[in-house]
Amino acid sequence: MNPAKSPDLPQPPVIGKVSHHSIEMSWLNEENKSRTGPPEHWTHFSVEQMDPKTHTFSSIYIGYSTRHVVEGLKSSTHYSFRLMVTRPSGEFSFSPVVSVFTKREPFSGENLHQALNRENEQELTTVLQSRMVNVDVHDKMGFTPLMVAAQKGFTSLADILVKHGADINKRDSTGRNSLMQACYSGHLDMVKYLRKCGSTWQSRDTDGCSPLHWAVDGEHLPVITYMIQDGCEVDVMDKVSLWTPLMHVSAISGNAAVASVLLQAGADVNVRDKAGKTPLMVAVLNNHVKLVKLLLDSGADHHLKNKLETKRLFMFQNIINLLDKISMEDSD
Known part of the structure; x- marks a missing residue:
């Protein structure tokens, strides 16, 4: 005999901590708080996730716990879940659907350098305003964003970096600073800007x-x-x-x-x-x-x-x- 569907609807899972790759959910177990007796006398739960294309549900968790963390998710993505509660009698019921968006993936130094190399002022500002990335983070070549801006002559982007705390005296592994990069690359406007910011002709590299x-x-x-x-x-x-x-x-x-x-x-x-x-x-x-x-x-x-x-x-x-x-x- 197939289990009967219960008319009593359980509450949907309560959304806890949400990151860019995981969602925490919890729910109440009013019937079996003490969970005495054999497991077959316990209420068990199933968390089901909806496929956004087919709108069908599939189980991602089955057990007796009242908490589950869904991991390996995509950032900035919409997900929908429901809770299936199966009682010892065999009756089961589904909660209403709950929906949640994962967070945006945290910005990294790579995002900062990508925005700079694309000469995208808005993107650069967004990354810096997130305060997730050190403004002086080095790229694979050992250059800070300000060094790269000086090398490429991106004066307006250099101004954004400096206003967010970029160190004009930061050096690469050979001791070169942003002023030296600008001088070698021939960007006069950048040289003048760095001088205005306090860069000095007396600076020296390791040689x-x-x-x-x-x-x-x-x-x-x-x-x-x-x-x-x-x-x-x-x-x-x-x-x-x-x-x-x-x-x-x-x-x-x-x-x-x-x-x-x-x-x-x-x-x-x-x-x-x-x-x-x-x-x-x-x-x-x-x-x-x-x-x-x-x-x-x-x-x-x-x-x-x-x-x-x-x-x-x-x-x-x-x-x-x-x-x-x-x-x-x-x-x-």
Whole structure:
């Protein structure tokens, strides 16, 4: 004989704690509070979940407990449940349906960086206002959101980050801060903004390189010009090789236009590094012909050519000819 359906409707499950992936439910058991006797004399319960497509129910819990936590759910999703109560007599009844939404999945550092890289101001603000994420959280490359904004030139997003407490002096694993990122990438508006926020030209990375070293390496004339006009020290040295920005140009890019700006600002054309080399010596060894000429025209000591004789086999002939020509002119 099939069990009979009871006319008495039980109360629906009471919704407890709801997260982005779980829902807690509880219900009363008025008939068997003490649960004396064998289990077959107890009322048992079944929590049923509705399929949103077919509107049919299936059991997700069967037992004697008055509490159940549904886990493994999707975030921000609507779920419906009912309680089936089966009494010792075999009679059963269903409660009214109760519906609930799971919460939105908590924001993470990944969400913050995604919003930043998409240049989405509204999304970035939403993540920050949730207060679930540290504004200075690093990405996989070790960059904070402000460093990324500085690197990409997202000044308006940088302003949002700073207003939510971003640390302008935070550094990556190499000691670079946001100002250095902006200088190297050539974003003048970002450089000006960070200066307004208190970033300083005196900051150094782990090798002792300054923002001007990074701007020179990036070969960005408008940024370099602004930095010098703003009082940046021209002959600042790193702490590894004692290279000034002018020495960086001689060793790396050979960019005569960048060197010219530095020289016009008073950079020492005959400064020596830790090994005793001058910008001219380094430019010669790196075959930067235009830069060699500029340095010589700017007062570089061309008699250093004699000190370079041991390096002669490593020089390119056009530079040797240039130095020889100058020496002959001096003789005349």
